[in-house]
Amino acid sequence: MTLFSESSEIFQKNKNITQQISELKKQILYYQKEYYENNTSKISDTEFDALFHELKNLEKQYPKYLTNDSPTQKIYTTQQIALIKSKHLVPMISLENAFQNSDLFDWEERFLKILEKQEITFPKNAEPKYIVEPKFDGLGISCVYENGKFARAVTRGNGEEGETVSQNVQTITDYKANISKISEDNNFDIFEIRGEIVMKKSVFTELNVSLEKEGKKTFSTPRNAAAGSLRQLDSNITRERKLSIFFYETPLTTAHSQFKTYSNTLKFFDEQNISYCKDYYACNSITEVISAIKNIADMRENFDFDIDGAVIKVNNYKLREKIGVTGHHPRWAIAWKFPAIQVQTILESIEWQVGRTGVLTPVAYLKDVMIDGVKINRATLHNADYIEEKKLNIGDTILLERSGDVIPKILKSITTENKENNTGKEIKSEILIPNFCPVCESPTVKKTEEVALRCSNSNCPQILKGKLEHFVSKKCLNIKGLGTEVCDDLIEKKLIIHFADFSKIYTFTEKDWSEIKNFKLKSIKNVQSALEKSKTQPFWRIIHAMGISGVGEKTSKTIATHYENFLAFSHISERSLENLQNIEDIGEKTAQEIINFVENAEHQNLFIQLENIFQTNIQKSTINNNDSHIFSSLLENKKFVITGSFENYSRDSLKEIIENNGGSCMSAVSKKTDFVLAGEKAGSKKTKAEDLGVEILELQQFLELVGL
Ligand code: IVH
Numbered sequence: 001m002t003l004f005s006e007s008s009e010i011f012q013k014n015k016n017i018t019q020q021i022s023e024l025k026k027q028i029l030y031y032q033k034e035y036y037e038n039n040t041s042k043i044s045d046t047e048f049d050a051l052f053h054e055l056k057n058l059e060k061q062y063p064k065y066l067t068n069d070s071p072t073q074k075i076y077t078t079q080q081i082a083l084i085k086s087k088h089l090v091p092m093i094s095l096e097n098a099f100q101n102s103d104l105f106d107w108e109e110r111f112l113k114i115l116e117k118q119e120i121t122f123p124k125n126a127e128p129k130y131i132v133e134p135k136f137d138g139l140g141i142s143c144v145y146e147n148g149k150f151a152r153a154v155t156r157g158n159g160e161e162g163e164t165v166s167q168n169v170q171t172i173t174d175y176k177a178n179i180s181k182i183s184e185d186n187n188f189d190i191f192e193i194r195g196e197i198v199m200k201k202s203v204f205t206e207l208n209v210s211l212e213k214e215g216k217k218t219f220s221t222p223r224n225a226a227a228g229s230l231r232q233l234d235s236n237i238t239r240e241r242k243l244s245i246f247f248y249e250t251p252l253t254t255a256h257s258q259f260k261t262y263s264n265t266l267k268f269f270d271e272q273n274i275s276y277c278k279d280y281y282a283c284n285s286i287t288e289v290i291s292a293i294k295n296i297a298d299m300r301e302n303f304d305f306d307i308d309g310a311v312i313k314v315n316n317y318k319l320r321e322k323i324g325v326t327g328h329h330p331r332w333a334i335a336w337k338f339p340a341i342q343v344q345t346i347l348e349s350i351e352w353q354v355g356r357t358g359v360l361t362p363v364a365y366l367k368d369v370m371i372d373g374v375k376i377n378r379a380t381l382h383n384a385d386y387i388e389e390k391k392l393n394i395g396d397t398i399l400l401e402r403s404g405d406v407i408p409k410i411l412k413s414i415t416t417e418n419k420e421n422n423t424g425k426e427i428k429s430e431i432l433i434p435n436f437c438p439v440c441e442s443p444t445v446k447k448t449e450e451v452a453l454r455c456s457n458s459n460c461p462q463i464l465k466g467k468l469e470h471f472v473s474k475k476c477l478n479i480k481g482l483g484t485e486v487c488d489d490l491i492e493k494k495l496i497i498h499f500a501d502f503s504k505i506y507t508f509t510e511k512d513w514s515e516i517k518n519f520k521l522k523s524i525k526n527v528q529s530a531l532e533k534s535k536t537q538p539f540w541r542i543i544h545a546m547g548i549s550g551v552g553e554k555t556s557k558t559i560a561t562h563y564e565n566f567l568a569f570s571h572i573s574e575r576s577l578e579n580l581q582n583i584e585d586i587g588e589k590t591a592q593e594i595i596n597f598v599e600n601a602e603h604q605n606l607f608i609q610l611e612n613i614f615q616t617n618i619q620k621s622t623i624n625n626n627d628s629h630i631f632s633s634l635l636e637n638k639k640f641v642i643t644g645s646f647e648n649y650s651r652d653s654l655k656e657i658i659e660n661n662g663g664s665c666m667s668a669v670s671k672k673t674d675f676v677l678a679g680e681k682a683g684s685k686k687t688k689a690e691d692l693g694v695e696i697l698e699l700q701q702f703l704e705l706v707g708l
Contacts, residue, residue: 017058017062017065018065018697018701018704018705019701019704020058021055021058021059021062021065022704022705024051024054024055024058025055025069025070025071027051028048028051028052028055028071029071030042031043031048031051032071044340049097052071052072055070055071055072056072059072064674064675064695065705067634067635067705069634083163083164083165083231083233084163084164085157085161085162085163085164086152086154086161086162086163086164087160087161088142088154088157088159088160088161088162089142089144089190089192089251089252090192090251090252091159091160092140092142092156092157092159092162092194093159093325093328093329093330094159094328094329095311095329095330095333095334095335096329096334096335097309097334097335097336097337098312098334098335098336098337099336099337099339101286101290103334104286104289104290104312104334104336105286107312107334108286110331111314111323111331111332114322114323114324114331115319115322115323118322120319120322122316122319123316123319127261127263127315127316128263128282128283128284128315129283129284129285129314129315129316130282130283130284130288130289130312130313130314130315131262131263131266131280131281131282131283131312131313131315132280132281132283132289132292132293132296132310132311132312132313133248133277133279133280133281133296133310133311133313134277134279134280134296134303134307134309134310134311135307135308135309135310135311135335135336135337136195136196136198136246136248136277136305136306136307137198137222137223137305137306137307137308138196138197138198138199138222138223138226138246138305138306139155139156139196139197139198139223139226139227139230140155140156140194140195140196141153141154141155141156141165141169141194141195141196141197141245142154142155142156142162142192142193142194142251143169143175143176143192143193143194143195143247144190144191144192145178145179145188145190145191145192145193146189146190147189148178148179148180148181148188148191149177149178150166150170150175150176150177150178151166152164152166153165153166153168153169153170153175155230155231163231165230165231167235168230168231168232168235168238169197169230169245170235171235171236171238171239172197172238172243172244172245173242173244174244174245174246174275175245176193176272176273176274176275179191179193179272179274180272188252188254188255188258190252190254191250191252191254191255192250192251192252192255193247193249193250193269193274194247194248194249194250194251195245195246195247195248195249195275195276196245196246196248197226197230197243197244197245198222198223198226198243198244198245198246198305198306199222199223199225199226199229199241199242199243199244199305200222200242200244200304200305201222201304201305201306201374202304203222203241203242203243204219204221204222204225204374205375207219207225207241208225221306221374222305222306222374223306225241226241226243229241229243230243244275244305245275246275246276246277246305247269247274247275247276248276248277248311250265253321256317256318256320256321257317259317260316260317260318261315261316261317262313262314262315262316262317263282263315266280279296279299279303281295281296282315289312292310293310293312293336296310297310297338300338306374307338308337308338309335309336309337309338310335310336311333311334311335311336312333312334312335312336313332313333314332314333319332320332340401340402341371341401341402342399342400342401342411343369343370343371343376343399343400344369344397344398344399344400344414345366345367345368345369345376345397345398345400346366346367346395346396346397346398347364347365347366347392347393347394347395347396347397347398347410347413348365348366348367348394348395349364349365349394350362350363350364350365350381350387350394350431351363351365351438352434352438353438354437354438354439354455354460354462354463355462355466356462356463356465356466356467356469357454357463357466358437358454358455358458358460358462358463358466359452359453359454360434360437360438360444360452360453360454360455361380361381361382361383362380362381362382362383362384362386362387362431363378363379363380363381364378364379364380364381364392364398364410365377365378366378366379366398366400369400371400371402371408374402376400376402376408378408379400379408379409379410381410383451383452383453384433384446384451384453385451387429387431388428388429390410390412390413390416390429391413391416391427391428391429392410392413392416392429392431393413393415393416393427393429393430393431394430394431395415396413396414396415396416397413397414397415398410398411398412398413398414398415399411399412399413399414433453434453437455437456437457437460437462439455439460439461439462440455440457440459440460440461440462442455442456442457442460443456444456458499459497459498459499461491461492464491464496464497464498464499465484465487465488465491467499467502467547468487468490468491468496468502469484469487470545470547471502471545471546471547472487472505472545475541475544475553476541476542476544476545477534477537477541477542477545478530478534478537478541479505479527479530479531479534480526480527480530481523481526481527481530482505482527482530485517486516486519486527489515489516489517490505490516493515493516495508495512495515498602499602499603499606500602500603500605500606500609502606503606503609503610503613505531506531506535506613510524513527513528535613535614537614538560539560539565539566539569539614540556540557540559540560541556542566542610542614543556543559543560543566543569544556546597546603548593548594548597549590549593549597550587550589550590550593551590551593551594554585555585555586555590558583558584558585558586559583559586559594562579562583566607566610566611566614567611569598570598570604570607570611571598572594572595572598573595573598573599574595574599576595577591577592577595580594580595584649584650584653584656585653587647588647634661634662634663634706635658635661635662635663635705635706636662636663637662637663638658638662638663638664638674638675639663639664639665639666639672639673639674639675640658640663640664640665640666640673640674640675640676640677641665641666641667641668641669641673641675641676641677641685641689642654642655642658642665642676642677642679643676643677643678643679643682643683643685643686644678644679644680644681644682644683644686645679645680645681646679646680646699647679647680647699649699654677654702657706658706661706668685669685669688669689669692669694670692671692671694673689673692673694674694674695675694675695675696675697675702676689676694676695676696676697677697677699677702678696678697678698679699
């Protein structure tokens with residue numbers, strides 16, 4: 001759909017910018033979610049920082065596209081953890097990064113200027129100017145003491161507040177229950193020490209060996225293992241995991257006025273038996289700092305814990321106070337980040353794994369190689385295109401990179417590169433792309449517009465597992481007690497073979513349930529009562545549970561308000577196409593997906609079963625407040641004018657989207673208008689916007705802006 005002339009440079013430019021911004025936001029949020037909620041770093045910190053800066057720069061250049069939900073505007077908050085939150089006494093901020101020597105000289109120059117303005121210099125006494133110490137690759141932790149007694153331990157969280165993990169921290173050997181008098185005349189009511197929780201490399205290796213023996217999932221890095229071990233509701237598990245802590249900060253100013261310098265604080269740690277890293281360096285110039293960093297880098301392999309750099313801190317607390325902090329970082333410290341470690345190994349074989357959506361992902365099996373104390377023998381190859389692009393062959397020597405706790409990445413094939421250099425000939429990958437699903441042996445398919453290779457069998461056990469998990473999930477039928485393992489077991493034990501069998505869970509007897517691993521009478525009773533309870537769910541949840549492509553929670557709610565009951569929905573046919581498309585949020589593609597889904601004979605079977613189970617309970621949905629559309633302040637204070645007509649969207653529905661996101665609509669274009677949302681046959685309003693220099697958005701750009 002082209003609404004504007006292709007030659008319109010402004011249009012092309014704006015389109016690119018909104019697309020870029022929306023793409024960057026999506027990527028950043030994805031990586032933040034992986035990092036904070038799944039404890040995995042899919043990209044290196046450097047790559048992440050680059051994305052963040054790119055977004056920041058674009059938003060600075062084009063403030064109109066700056067929305068409240070941008071990751072640049074808020075600290076990422078995790079939603080999934082059930083632990084109690086505590087506010088930090090002082091925000092836990094992060095450090096700015098340095099990658100080369102000049103970054104360190106620039107850093108010193110920057111804060112010296114600040115001090116110069118205040119006519120302050122480094123103290124002339126013998127105390128060192130800087131302390132350089134390892135940068136631990138673990139999880140930040142704050143331990144608060146009240147009248148010398150341990151009060152609580154809190155994770156970094158979003159920097160402002162974190163999760164209270166006191167009980168778990170109390171199981172760690174390095175935990176200190178009491179801190180005795182700080183000095184004769186000074187015993188703080190409140191004292192705080194901050195540090196990093198790590199899992200020693202030796203402990204990590206041991207843990208993975210025993211997890212593997214028990215047939216359990218292993219951890220990819222010591223950091224992930226530490227995170228998984230700390231965020232446990234059962235502190236006995238944390239105890240068994242043998243974590244360690246290195247403390248490196250006393251953030252409260254009361255402590256600063258007592259200790260005067262960081263080196264004194266470390267002495268205090270020593271006297272009090274507070275765990276800290278003794279391999280720190282006192283330096284008096286940036287040149288000395290550089291050689292201290294080199295020493296730490298040389299010792300990296302010898303440390304029994306992962307480090308990903310060094311931290312350089314101004315020693316004197318008074319100076320730190322004068323130097324100050326920016327919004328996100330202290331100006332008095334900087335982190336030196338080690339470059340990613342690269343090693344060579346052999347690509348021994350490839351296995352295609354089927355995911356729950358039916359996508360086949362190639363996994364590379366590598367000859368064991370150690371990177372920074374961690375044994376690596378696997379790497380993801382993403383998809384067939386990636387293998388082709390890197391021209392990988394079994395038996396090749398490949399270059400592998402692991403930076404921080406990033407999942408190892410294959411950079412290139414050294415064998416292919418050498419061959420190409422010698423012969424000048426283009427080497428093709430000989431790795432075969434599977435024609436059949438490794439799980440159910442049905443043919444694989446690849447849609448032209450997709451890179452992903454998929455299993456074509458909708459009843460492939462792997463796909464069924466994913467569908468069943470969705471069906472019973474919290475946002476669908478919300479059947480408690482049916483987690484991933486139970487769903488998998490139901491499919492593996494062939495209690496469920498087809499999608500149409502999903503309704504069977506309502507008719508299973510105690511004997512059926514007892515086939516499930518670890519299912520005793522109590523769990524069976526719990527599931528049966530959860531199933532009973534689910535029968536009163538509103539019918540939008542059944543629509544959502546079907547997992548129809550393009551029909552998420554919001555669309556399911558909208559559909560439910562347009563049909564009398566589930567029966568009416570299950571009888572829609574090709575003739576309903578137009579009706580469906582008239583429903584807001586539903587485009588032609590989704591409408592067709594719904595019809596194809598509903599008309600499928602197997603699905604019809606399931607509907608009949610469900611109608612019997614849910615009986616009269618699945619009447620027209622009355623959407624209560626909790627279930628209503630998601631409101632946001634994404635477009636707060638943004639004024640829109642809508643003009644022209646739009647494919648799949650009425651003007652009223654667009655207005656509603658704008659208002660639901662905090663924006664407002666005006667009828668006439670003026671200088672105060674932020675955006676003109678222009679559809680087909682947009683006339684004078686669009687021209688006026690062009691004259692006034694008001695931003696014009698095409699539908700696609702608008703949808704991207706609001707994340708639809
Ligand atoms: S001092 C104001 N020292 O690295 C921040 N942090 O990006 C003062 N870290 O959030 C932190 N080792 O979790 C400091 N020796 C060390 C550290 C260290 C690791 C972590 C810490 C911080 C992050 C900085």
